[in-house]
Amino acid sequence: MVLTSKNGLWKLLFWAWIICLIPRVAVFSLFGEFSNSNNVFLDASNCGYQYPLYNSLSFLLWTVSYNQPLIYIGLFLLIQSLVGPLVLLLCRLFNFPSTASWLSVFGVAFLPYYVSVAARQPQVGFTIVMFCAWLVSFVAWIKNGFNQRLGFLFSLMSFSLLLLRPNAISSIVVLYLYILGRTFIGSSKGKTLKAWEDVTRVFTSIACFALLCSILVLLNFFSHGHPSLFTPNSGYNLYIGNNAWVSEYVKRYDILSLEDIVRDHGLPPEALAETNLYKRDNILKKIALEYATTNPVLTLKNSVLKYLRYWDFRMEDYEMNHLFWNLAYTIPYITMMIFAAAGIVFAFKQGQHSQLTILILVLASYSLPHAFFFGMIRMRMVTEFLLIMLAAYGMNSLTGKMTKTLVK
Numbered sequence: 001m002v003l004t005s006k007n008g009l010w011k012l013l014f015w016a017w018i019i020c021l022i023p024r025v026a027v028f029s030l031f032g033e034f035s036n037s038n039n040v041f042l043d044a045s046n047c048g049y050q051y052p053l054y055n056s057l058s059f060l061l062w063t064v065s066y067n068q069p070l071i072y073i074g075l076f077l078l079i080q081s082l083v084g085p086l087v088l089l090l091c092r093l094f095n096f097p098s099t100a101s102w103l104s105v106f107g108v109a110f111l112p113y114y115v116s117v118a119a120r121q122p123q124v125g126f127t128i129v130m131f132c133a134w135l136v137s138f139v140a141w142i143k144n145g146f147n148q149r150l151g152f153l154f155s156l157m158s159f160s161l162l163l164l165r166p167n168a169i170s171s172i173v174v175l176y177l178y179i180l181g182r183t184f185i186g187s188s189k190g191k192t193l194k195a196w197e198d199v200t201r202v203f204t205s206i207a208c209f210a211l212l213c214s215i216l217v218l219l220n221f222f223s224h225g226h227p228s229l230f231t232p233n234s235g236y237n238l239y240i241g242n243n244a245w246v247s248e249y250v251k252r253y254d255i256l257s258l259e260d261i262v263r264d265h266g267l268p269p270e271a272l273a274e275t276n277l278y279k280r281d282n283i284l285k286k287i288a289l290e291y292a293t294t295n296p297v298l299t300l301k302n303s304v305l306k307y308l309r310y311w312d313f314r315m316e317d318y319e320m321n322h323l324f325w326n327l328a329y330t331i332p333y334i335t336m337m338i339f340a341a342a343g344i345v346f347a348f349k350q351g352q353h354s355q356l357t358i359l360i361l362v363l364a365s366y367s368l369p370h371a372f373f374f375g376m377i378r379m380r381m382v383t384e385f386l387l388i389m390l391a392a393y394g395m396n397s398l399t400g401k402m403t404k405t406l407v408k
Contacts, residue, residue: 021077053160053163061245073122112329113329117378126164128381139236146198155209159209167369235286240374243287297308307370310370335391366382
C-alpha cells in the first residue's frame, strides 16, 4: 500500500476507524439492553477474568465519564474500533496490496463476533486492540532497522499486554527469540558493525522487558507476600483444563465453557479451604499437574480435543443458541479459513516469507498453550484479525489471478 504523505496516512487511518466504529455503535444501540451489556460493563469488577491493565482502564474511563454509563460504554466502543486503523497499519508494514489491506479493515469491522464483542465482552474487545497494537510495534521495530526507541516501545507494549492477558507471554517470548535469531544470523553472515548493533538493541529491549517484569514481581511480593508475575488464576485455569470431568465436558456443546465444570462440581475442598488467593491458586496448580502426570495418555487426548475446540467452527454453546447466531459465526469463520489457507499459499509463492513467518509464529505460539490449559473462541478471537488479514490476502490474490485468466 503506497501512501504519498503522512497526512494521507492519517486520513486513511481515520476512515478505517470510522468504518469499524459505525457497526459497533449500531449493534450496541439496537441490542445493548437485550444482551445485558450495561451489566457486563458496569459489573466488570465481579468477573474473575479481569487483569490489572483492564481494571485500570475501566476505572479511568468510569472516572472521566463522570459515572455516566452511556459515556463510559461509548468510550470503550471508541477504543475497540481502533482495531481498524491498527490492522490497516499492520498491512502497510507488511507491504500488503491496497485491496487486501482494505479487505482486512472491512473484515475486522463487520466480522459478527468482533462486532458483538463490543456489546457483550468489553475486555475481549480491548485485548484485541492491544494485541494488534503490540504486533504493530514489533513489525515497525523491524522495518525501522531496530530503532532503539521502538525497541523500548515494544518492550513496554509487551509488558502492558502481559498485564492484560498473561498467556500472551508465550507469543512475547517466541517473537523475542525469532528476532534474536534473525539478528544473530545477520551478524554471523555480514559481520558488520550495523548487524552487531542490531543484536545489542534486541538484547536491550529484552533487558527492558525483563526489568519491568522484575519490578512487577517485587511489587506483588511487597503487596501480597508472593513473588508472582501473574494474577492468582493461572492455577485455576490449569485446573479447569486438567481434571476428571474434562473428557466429558470437552465434547459437549450445551455449556458456556469448561468452566461449567467448576459451576457444576465446585473446586476441590482443599482449595476452597484456603482463603489466600495465591496459595489457593498454587493448590489448584498442584492438583492439576498431579492429575496430568498421573493420567498422561488421557491428558494428551484431552489436549488434542481442547485444541480442536479452540479452532472449532461451532460455538461452545451452539446447542443453546438461535440458528441465526450460530450461522453468523460459522459461515464467516469457514469462509475466512478457506481464504486464509489460500492466503498462506499465495504469500509464500509471492515471497512474503518474513511476513508469513511472523503471522504463523504468533498464531501458533498464542494457541498452543490453550491445549494444556483450556481454550475458548473468545480466546482465539484475540488473534483472529491475523486470519482475516491472511484471508484478505488470499481473496485479493485469487481475484487477481482470475482476472488475468479472463483477460487472456
